[in-house]
Amino acid sequence: MHPGSQSYPDLSILPQRTPAARDEWVEARLMRHFMRNGRSALHAVSTVIPIFVAILWGDVDHVALACWALAAVMITAARYRVIHLYFREYSGAGGAQLRAFMSRYHWTWTVSAVIWGSSMFVFFRKAPLDDQFLCVITLAGMAGFAVGAFSASLRCFFDYINGLALSMLAAVAYTVIVDTPLIQGTTVSLVGLVLIYWVAIRSAGERFHRVQRSNLELQFSNATLIESLTEKTRAAVRAVETKNRFVASAAHDLRQPVHALGLYADWLQAEPELVVEITPKIVQSTRAVNELFNSLFDLAKLDSSTIELDWQQVDLPTLLTELELEYAPLAREKGLALRTRLVPAEVKSDRVLLKRLLGNLLSNAIRHTREGGVLLAVRHGADGPCIEVWDTGVGIAPEEHEAIFQEFYRVPHHNGTEEGFGLGLAIVSRLCEALQHRLSIRSRVEKGTVFRLDFPIALAAPGLDA
Template sequence: MTRRHRRLTAVLLLAAAMLASAWGAGRIAQERALRRLSAQAAGQLQLRALALQRFVDRYRVLPTVLALDPVLRQALEAPAGRVDTAALNRKLEQANGLTHVSTLTLIDRRGVALAASNWREPSSNVGLDYGFRPYFQLAMAHDHGSFYGIGVSTNVAGYFIAEAVHDADGRRIGVVVVKITLDTVEREWAGDPATILLSDAHGVVFLSNRPAWLYHPLQPLAPAAAQALHATRQYGEQPLRPIRARTVARLADGGRRVRVTQPPLAHEVLWQSIALPSQGWTAHLLVDTREAAHAGWRAALVVLGGWLPAILLGLFLQQRLRVARLRQRSREELERLVAHYAGALRSTQDSLVQAALQAAAGDPDCLERLPQGVSVVDKQLRLVAWNRRYAELMQYPSGLLRKGRPVEDLFRHNAQRGLLGPGDVEEAIQRRLDYLREGGPHTYERERPDGSVLEIRGHPLPDGGFVTSYADITAYKDAARELRTLTATLESRIDAATREQRLATAAAHRANRDKTRYVAAAVHDLLQPLNAARLFAGALREPLHGAGGRALLARVEHALQALESQLTSMLDLARLDAGGFKTQVADVPLSPLLGELARQFGIVAQARGLRLDFVDTRAWVRSDPVLLRRALQNFLSNAVHYTPRGRVLLGCRRDGDQLRIEVWDTGVGIPDDQRELIFQEFRRLDSGVDADERSAGLGLSIVRRIAQLLGHDVSVRSWPGGGSVFAIRVPRAAPAEAGEAPGAAPAADTDSPLVGRRILCIDDDTQARTAMTVLLRRWGCRVDTAGDAIEAAMLAGSAPAPDLVLLDYQLGDTTGPALLPDLHRRWGCEPPVIVLTARNDAGVRAELETAGLRFMLKPVSPSRLRALMSRLLAHHG
């Protein structure tokens, strides 16, 4: 292969490497950008889903409150024709004016609307038959119902929330329906650059910030689904044509690259979805992927630009190698010349001394064969021999050189011509005479006025005298000068190439720097005025009185507090990131703090069928009590949320001069590869929005920031399928001489029908019994408790029959209803019984209805429990 072919092959290989590396870098950059976009889209979708869920939950309690209104109940129980429809219409109109919802409707058991808040409008609901609507059917069958669809009379889409109204015997006699429009949500979505969709259980898009997507199924409808939509008239006469789209690729976090092929929606998007189980909806976020493609192109161009300094560096190294080889060659050549010159010089010196001895002996012709000029003096420093080359080099006039002339005369002649240099002439002559007398060898160079250079070497003779040679080395000097010039030129070229390489490297670095853009998601409009709170308070103050009103008001406050807690988590995260928290570190007793948290989350754990145990302590720690409480709240919230069965344990243990506060659970555990990811924002073990405890995935992120702010250590141990341990290490402090008196319990409402009644609570869960005891005593009841069949039998044999029994369905290996025959025999009567159960299946319902027992599902609503207890006690006399 010729040199030209080799060079062409190298260029082709270099071009192929450049293209391959640019393609690979572009592909990697595009994939990273897609993953980043997918993560951002998932986080934004979480926030959108939470905001939507909270908007809906704002009105979820309203039908429950209205269902307890005695005016509405009397209207449903009254015979046909005796209902004051006008008064009902005005009442619903007034309630609707307070909440600003779309429509409130009261429907009787046949499905006919008795009254509505829009009775003044031409599209009034009054008198219309809504028996075919799913929300009415669900409420009449299961007490609750919800449905999204286009209104029959108004032709306006909205979300319907229905609650059954019960008579005194607990029979369903009608339905209260609240219809809310999602215009507010749609307006909030309008400014989002991404496409946001909300689809129902059949995949039909019914809400979007892009009108072109509305009422399009995301996949072809099954015949049964199409028939159901037609029967319920959910979307009126809207044509339901499916969107034409195909999935291009799936990402590891659940996102998809989808190409939509239906104009005007045709483009490729990054698709993220999240389920809203409470409504059976699915929220979608569609982000344009062109930004990721642009990132890939930019990376490819940067890599191609990065090849430029590499090529320049290669050329520079090649040049350096070439110069190094040239230097090595020049050095070797110079060394050969020096060696040759030294050898020749030694040979010349030997021949010079031999020729001088022969000339001194009377054979002057031997000096004529030498190439350099030679002069010989004896011990008295008189000239005894010379050759013509010496006379030519020194340019002596004829007659000056003669045998026996003192060499001092020659020195003076040279001084007159200025050949001895500057300074005192006599001193210069004497110095040269001393050299000759001492007989030591010497070598020096003399540059003459004409520019020629003479190398003068003197050597003593064996029997006295001196021989001096004069060689014209002007050519050697010129060669050395040219070699030095060449070396300087090469060095200057190397320096210039080095500067060019540095400039090229700096240009490549500038080309490789790319500005990184950070997308900051601002939480806005999250603390809007909660208008529903005024309705709840007003509704509770007007129709209800006494302890029942306070219980309902407490429920409203609890709902508002839960909403505010989640909003506060998001705002706290932003404040922690911005350094907005000012810590107030102090010596804190742990017992009140942990005890309050145990009581608070014990009720939540009991509602989920769990047991929360608390190990008390007398230790004090050095920390910020507010931030420490917040961190432990998040630990307990996660433990309760991710523990489907078993228990949660809160306690602490010493760790040197520190105290480790730990939360143990028997939950699902955390895989090894996710133990660090869970501390990131919006990262959860499950990606859905849980209906019972919706979380944005910010709790552990807030805990880590709090720990960093306070200088505490956070750790986690976990066993997948076996539970987890979250811990925070806090410095211990010396106990202080301080204490607080326990607060007095609130006084019971003396007007309540429950005041003074004796209630027996049978439950094998200690925390559940404690919570129920506190609640019943606040209502003014006298409470006895039993944890199993033996304690219940002993209590029945030693005390009179209670006024009412609260009975847990599952008591260890047996059931609560199985204890009743023995208890009835011991009491001699059958007091009313309310069975509390977490099993919502048809078998348990049938068993309890056959036995004639009233039951409530866990978690128990305090207001509904109080209402049912009051009715049973009144009916029992």
């Protein structure tokens, strides 16, 4: 329910997290892990480039080595730029944005792997065996390091490992077939080791990715559970506080008329000859007690969720005419004018509960109006018929619009009006929720208030242009 732009006080339940939301959260965390690890990997790569050059400088073609080193430096700089762009603009982005970001820049990891694997074109069968061994071990170490550094993004990991392995095999094949066409046992062993290592690293990376994803899904489930339990605990605490406040307020409001009844009974016992003067006061106190109990019973019935709705087509002019006849004496008693403005309209509702809802609004309007009057009107809005209750009363400040629907709440500084028990609008709130009608409020302090009741499921009277 929404009075105006304000919401009724409500203990909302934490919405269930969907699998899509969980996957989005997990993807975002995996991308963030990938980028953080990618920065560390780049620092390591930056130190390996000069080491590679230093090892091979005296044994291989300088031009070929310089070209490879330049390519390695350029792709490393490109990857630094991508990571810098991520931390500058995308570190707080969601899963969809991160996926789009990775789609644009994942090629840098593939190209980097191809360039490093292509280093074998420079040193394989050209450098001393010891240097070749060191370089191959370095490439193997980079592949192993990729399991922890890049497997958070399975696509980038596979592209990196595939690029590294295929470029190494291409270099071996080129050297054997074109450069020095001689197949040696060590070459066959090297190819076999590369293939085995390639499969093993892919498998390890895939398993590690699954472990990371499972851990993040578990974190998400735990965080959701903790959040849900925390919210339910807060809701329970608020419910206990509301109940305590409710009981305290009910006891306070009941004490006054009951105390008055006791005083009048003692007075009547002491001075029986004053029965004509005292009896109306006893009746008034008894009526106040009955009114409070009736309101409490209404609230208890509405909160128990056992109320059964009798949906039917309700003729609004007829209903409002009945309300006018019922509440006109109360308005005249206060010197107020109760008027109606009616147009033909029907709505789907429970007639008894709708009448009780409008009766509480009318009673509240009359109670808090010192002079002027109250208007009960049926109008046609953009979405169908609506009912408005206007008064020229004390008005309600915007900051009070939510609080007035709480049990036993009375707007402060309403001097000169009958306070009542503060349950009328609480019952209105419950009835609106039960009937699924929408209530809104407009008010100006010392000018008056308008309550408007809209019907989402509404039918205009036949032949009427709504």
